[in-house]
Amino acid sequence: MQAVILAAGEGTRMRPLTDQRPKPMLGVGGTPLVEHVARTAVSAGAEEVIVVVGYEGEQVKRHLGDSVGDAPVHYAEQADQQGTADAVAAAQEHLDGPFAVLNGDNVYESDALARLFESAPSIACTRVDEPSNYGVVEVDGGTVSGLLEKPAEPPSNLVNAGAYVFPAAAREALDVAESERGERELTDVLNRVIDDSDVTPVVIDDWLDVGRPWELLAANERHVDRQSRALGGDVHEDATVEGDVVVEPDASVARDAVVEGPAVVESGAFVGRGATVRGPTLLGTATGIGTEAEVENSVLMAGTSVGRESVVRDSVLGRNCQLGAETTVRNGSDDAGSVSVTVKGDRVSTRRRTFGAVLGDGVETGAETTLEPGVKLPTDATTDPEVRVSDDY
Numbered sequence: 001m002q003a004v005i006l007a008a009g010e011g012t013r014m015r016p017l018t019d020q021r022p023k024p025m026l027g028v029g030g031t032p033l034v035e036h037v038a039r040t041a042v043s044a045g046a047e048e049v050i051v052v053v054g055y056e057g058e059q060v061k062r063h064l065g066d067s068v069g070d071a072p073v074h075y076a077e078q079a080d081q082q083g084t085a086d087a088v089a090a091a092q093e094h095l096d097g098p099f100a101v102l103n104g105d106n107v108y109e110s111d112a113l114a115r116l117f118e119s120a121p122s123i124a125c126t127r128v129d130e131p132s133n134y135g136v137v138e139v140d141g142g143t144v145s146g147l148l149e150k151p152a153e154p155p156s157n158l159v160n161a162g163a164y165v166f167p168a169a170a171r172e173a174l175d176v177a178e179s180e181r182g183e184r185e186l187t188d189v190l191n192r193v194i195d196d197s198d199v200t201p202v203v204i205d206d207w208l209d210v211g212r213p214w215e216l217l218a219a220n221e222r223h224v225d226r227q228s229r230a231l232g233g234d235v236h237e238d239a240t241v242e243g244d245v246v247v248e249p250d251a252s253v254a255r256d257a258v259v260e261g262p263a264v265v266e267s268g269a270f271v272g273r274g275a276t277v278r279g280p281t282l283l284g285t286a287t288g289i290g291t292e293a294e295v296e297n298s299v300l301m302a303g304t305s306v307g308r309e310s311v312v313r314d315s316v317l318g319r320n321c322q323l324g325a326e327t328t329v330r331n332g333s334d335d336a337g338s339v340s341v342t343v344k345g346d347r348v349s350t351r352r353r354t355f356g357a358v359l360g361d362g363v364e365t366g367a368e369t370t371l372e373p374g375v376k377l378p379t380d381a382t383t384d385p386e387v388r389v390s391d392d393y
Helices: 033-043 057-064 083-090 110-116 170-173 186-196 214-224
Strands: 002-007 048-053 070-075 099-103 122-127 135-142 143-149 158-166 200-203 240-242 246-247 258-260 264-266 276-277 280-285 294-296 311-313 342-343 345-350
Touching: 002 033, 002 083, 033 048, 033 057, 033 070, 033 110, 048 057, 048 083, 048 258, 057 070, 083 186, 099 110, 099 170, 110 122, 110 158, 110 200, 143 186, 143 200, 143 345, 158 170, 158 186, 170 186, 214 264, 214 280, 240 246, 246 258, 264 276, 280 294
Parallel strands: 002 048, 002 099, 048 070, 122 200, 240 258, 246 264, 258 276, 264 280, 276 294, 294 311
Antiparallel strands: 099 158, 122 158, 135 143, 135 158, 342 345
């Protein structure tokens, strides 16, 4: 089985976190999404991996190299992002048998992909509460009979989860016409396969689409929650470490600090005196939490520091950010509803009652800055001291 991983897009819905890196290189538990996908595919039975790259593709190539486990890795370039079928067509020269297509920004479980591979030709499906927002999978007699894109009256709650296994013959069926969206859609290729073959729907429950910042937070929450206690770093005897907390070698937890799991403190990270970290939280490599600061349910990427007496909750902070002393990130909606975030110019509900801020790489806040829920600050943005930021920069 060959596995094609789609990793060429710009990740505009994830900005500002993708200003300087492709979305598949964002980390879940310190490991880029694309590596998670590749390793899961190989453990599920893929013998060869083909990664389709585009935006900042060299970062993907440098990270994955020429193999994952025992499986060789090849790369295909999608020069212009013209849809998912166009992306797979970029890999056409490498395809010589049945092939899976997986998204480089999804989180899959190995047993789910194994079932998908074993049921080929097949499509991964999941059940949702509001199927009219998705591509609905029609099933007749145990096989897929069609796909309905966001139907007003969906026939079921079974929707397309965006992972497929195609027969070898589909290699010659990738030249589909542009859809109404102006893209060449892989679902149109699948409809051709449905006409000629019995396509099996494979229901997967434990699957995450990591397309927006709060979904990256959710993926890290799940990862951190699965870790077991391991104190390999320097934990002061007067610090309090409760529950499933990982303190990696060369990380440290100072006197009077409190770390409540689940939490991961990566190598080189420092939790200062009297600081409090509550899970699920991931403190990336060489991050620093200042004296008596509080961090809860957040992701701090490598090199980011939180100043003394600051409060950060339910947030995603990019690399090398510096939060000044007494910075506060508010995380709740004033009307007790879900917090909204601006995505590509539109306000989008996170469906989370608590969500804080999203900071691009290199953001610096002045002392006593307050960031309102759902605020995004772009790469290298700065704030003056004692300001309240309620709108995106």
